[in-house]
Amino acid sequence: MSDNQGLRLEAVHICLGERVLVALDAHVRRGETLTVMGPSGSGKSTLLAYLGGFLDPAFTASGRVIVDGIDLTRLQAEKRHAGILFQDPLLFPHLSVADNIAIAIPEDVHGRKQRRALAEAALDDAGLSDFGDRDPETLSGGQKARVALQRVLASRPRLLLLDEPFSKLDANLRDQTRQLVFDRARRAGLPVVLVTHDEDDARAAGGQVHKVDPA
Template identity: 40%
Template sequence: MAEIRGNAASVTFENVTKTYPGANTPAVDDISLAIEAGKLVTLLGPSGCGKTTTLRMIAGLEMPSSGRILIGGNDVTRLPATDRDVSMVFQSYALFPHMTVMENVSYGLRFSGHDKKEAASRARAGLDLVGLTDFGARLPSELSGGQQQRVAVARALVLEPQVLLFDEPLSNLDAKLRRHVREEIREIQTKLGLTVVYVTHDQEEALAVSDRIIVMNKAVVAQDGTPRELYDAPANAFVADFIGEANILDCEVVAVQGDEATVRLGTLALKLPARGHQAGPAKLAVRPSRIEIGPAGAPQTIAGTLAKVTYAGSHLELVVATALGDVFVLSRNVDAPFQAGDAVGIGFPERGPVLIKA
């Protein structure tokens, strides 16, 4: 039986802009990015941020208004989709309902000139890869949503593309199946060393599957980094709030010495990485899970009152009213005897707060 091989290539955008006719603002505005061969990179952002337009320009389904797009170092800016070695898995799966699973998977191979025997052999290898070896004779209507998604992945993989594109691939699946299918996609990508560009608006999904995440907002790149970099050190308030929840608090940078800032947060003095800040008013982001909560009056805490306590199974969700405003806290201590109205103190561990751009 034929094997599916990795054929990974890098993707580069050089000052790419896309403006649709009649639009007042660009859908993508002068973005530059580099996606390394063999990596899974996610374009993440809210609806209308430009991520799907960016994906479609890689595929050749949209042409940029200006700038250059390179795949494997070759300029493909003006090449049509049919002349690019790229495959796309659509949100709707786009399976042919009258064709069997085997016919769906082998369709692209037959269309591109492979003989019937080779196409069938590679289609079987693709179905093996996604765990659907015995499903070749079924119609798409006889499959579950997760199985249909895997057929769509197999159909793309058998073409051995330089770049594999996913457009919101899990949005039609329930939560448990989403987790299972995203793990399968990641496993296949890693095993074959594929270059994958993956579009989603689901930050949990992006954190789980990505080597890198490119966060987009209002047609530009808001931040580009590893999942841990974006979660631990968001560049600004938008990224902090979009990649997981964050409390955005007003503070003051009292002094900066080298790369370290002395920051006043309410009654506390904190030592934090300066991240380019100078003395003056500033903002910091802190994850709810990285705030400590304890009895009122404890040293190095800010006084507050519990406004709300919600039991969420694995954790407590707490809203603490403070002089800084309401602060949202997650506590793993589900047996703590917290009640609304209690006086408490909240503290900020060393790996908690991060200075951000407003």
């Protein structure tokens, strides 16, 4: 694998006033995960906001974000193609389960029938075949998390950002969902940045760990 591939964070500094929240250099290869750990309020989620292109202007940031040789730093959020999973699955309640995935499929896939077929294949891959016509509110927490993951992957992201997506699941579902997320990220060859305060998340992710100091 070329050194150009994956995610490079070059001299990334994020500050709030005079206080440095994040100072980081890293290379996250395709299929690997960088875990950023710290307690709530330490500023670790600001790194995801910077990578995704939606950092609040209250913060100042410098450094470069490069994916597969493409400098994302000056691109608008929608041009960065960063897939993000949050603590809550954020499924659209007015859409069916399949349509929640289909809405994320890039516009170069034409026709409702083809988009629906891709959404159904994604559900089958997540062990949710025959769930396509369901109301998202009828799903369990673990099922919602799987749909959210498949929606992100359907968008063909350049990188995957994980903002404590396992924290609201019970212990058994947490283990299953971790395994699914990291397996699918490896299979898709995506560089991953996970922020968490949970040591078990970091162990499941493997790879590099960067600790953010408490506020």
